[in-house]
Amino acid sequence: MAMINKKLLHLTPSLREHFFTVFLSLFIVSMMLLLLIPRGFAANKLDQIAAVANNDVVMLSEVHTQAKQLRNQQEYARLPQQALLKKALDLLILDKLQTQYAQKMGIVIDDAMLDSTMQRIARQNHMTLEQFRSAVKREGLDYKTFRESIRQRIVVSQLRKGYRQSNAINEKLAIDDLITNQSRLLSKNISYKFQHLLFPQKKYSRLPELKALKQQANKIRQRIIQGEDLLSFPNAQAHNNWVSATTLSPSFLRTINTLEKGQLSTLFHNEQGFHLLKLIDKQGDQQHA
Structure with a gap:
């Protein structure tokens, strides 16, 4: 559980809560299944399910593969086998849940991108892809x-990258809300006449579409x-007509x-799309704190 908590620190509170809720519902079942993992499990035997993660499963072969990878890391080198298998299972369940959530968010890594990544990993190890494939197999x-x-x-x-960006956006929105509240207090007696131009966006616009619309x-x-x-x-x-x-x-x-009278705004964005405002007239006494 300690490793899972450490990994979840990179996620937002709402996402951490989502993963913990699902993970805790799986924990007892996965622990019971883990006890069934044979210490001498052979790769040529029929694969079995180690745990269920929502609509996906973690296979025993995956647990053993993950455990082998962990064993090569210094911090796990001396960990007892059953404890190592538990760590491997924890990581796999978390990865499955995160992957499912990412897919719901539209994050998909296609084969072409994956192949390119595998080739880069091979080059970093001064191997061809075929040599790297053989090296992986030699590691069992x-x-x-x-x-x-x-x-x-x-x-x-x-x-995680998307949620870090989301956190930065949320911090900016909090500052914007503070500015807006102060502006509303100072401008409560002011009214405007203005022109408005909307560039509407589709309901589920992706980033490339938004960039094109902004251009x-x-x-x-x-x-x-x-x-x-x-x-x-x-x-x-x-x-x-005057708008309060x-x-x-x-x-x-x-x-x-x-804006000053007659001035055109820069573009700004909300859930409807991009907007331009042109201030025509303004009336009312602005209160100063």
Whole structure:
């Protein structure tokens, strides 16, 4: 369990809670199954299930392969065999759960990317891929199983990378919320007339699609700066009646408070897509703390 806790420190609290909930439900079953692992398990015998991880299984052969890899690491070199098998099983269950979660998040490592990674690993060891495959087999490991374990590690790495980025975004959003709350307090008597241009995104847009949409929006922004009418573009709206600051969304309020009359905003983004605002007029006395 200590190793699992250490690995989970890299994940967000909600993701850690998800994995711990599932892991604890598997723990007793996996411990019972672990006791059934024969000490002299032979590779040519019928493979058996060591544990179940949601809709996936951990096979005894996987446990022994993982244990062999751990045995080559200094911190596990003197660990008793049953304790080593327990560590291997813990790691495999965690990897399976993380891989399943990553797949739900759309993180998939295809064969081409995996083959490229295997070739890089071989080159780092000054071998051809064929020589590396033979070296893996000489260590008593099944190459296909080893290859899939590398795929899982890449998937989990991508998952953790995504959540580190998510944490950074969440920290930025917390700062933005603080700024918005202060802006709302200072602007509660202010109203605006403005123009709004939306560049809508699809409900489940991926990063390349968002980048393309942002590039398109920036091109249109330049056209507006050069003299084209913002209202001539699709999804444009004119708010010719006074709009109170208290009715604006946080992202709109943060942006519009930075504008002078007649000024066009930079692009900003929310769950609807990318936006441009042009401030037409502003009224009301701003309160200063």
